[in-house]
Amino acid sequence: MATPILRPIVFFGLLWLPLASQGQAPAPPAGAAAPAVAVAAQPAVDAVDAFSAALQAGDLSAAGRWLADDVLVLESGGAERSRAQYLQGHARHDAQFLKDAQVQPKQRTARASGDLAWVGSESEVHVSRDGKPLTLLATETMVLRRTADGWRIVHIHWSSRPRR
Template identity: 35%
Template structure:
């Protein structure tokens, strides 16, 4: 948990520094580190959710992942896989999401993935059009990157 707290402080510092200079460099550096092995795990997770591949999505998660979304917390990969994952897959199948920016920073055996996206479409009869943010913390476990924490908001 101490490692995650340190990563969160670093992420907040990184976010402040990245945004402290206004829009003069707004298009520079919006996509960084997305070719790293840690980023590939995040991208595989997104692709699995978008295509309804439950097994592939679950394989990207650490067993003890925590997922924060909409005021709720899921405290394990199995809890997410058996509860909210299928709803996420149905939602993502109904809307279009475009990544606006994505940065991945590796810090030893930990990595931070921070992204912003735009989602638009109709789900259950309601129009959706919003920008969302995602923070994912990954941990290298047995030489493989696993998603340890996800925070989704919009």
């Protein structure tokens, strides 16, 4: 017979087994922290990372493949309301800015439910402006929708400010 301390561990383990075979872990016990990136959200995180890498490399064609046709990009008080509008406009500036930037990830949270996922990221971005080093504190939220072709970004919101 299990000791009183082992009973909750055994019970939790038995609850987890059926879900583990489905690729989903159960919610953590009350008071425990949820993982920053939920297992079900990892494919969406991979899509965000692929988009970001392509943008930083200046490969707008590859970056565009990760965007839904009707993506909404909000940045610096402006909005682009489609993949075409973003790629023909602000994407070039974003790629140029990121080309020489050093992006240092600090925190990421991601969740998925059904065919929707969101990925929130916090980073420090180290750049040079007018020959002087500048560090920006940056936040990014991306909402993705699962399609027949995989996860596609339907919304991006970027925000940053200089670190003091």
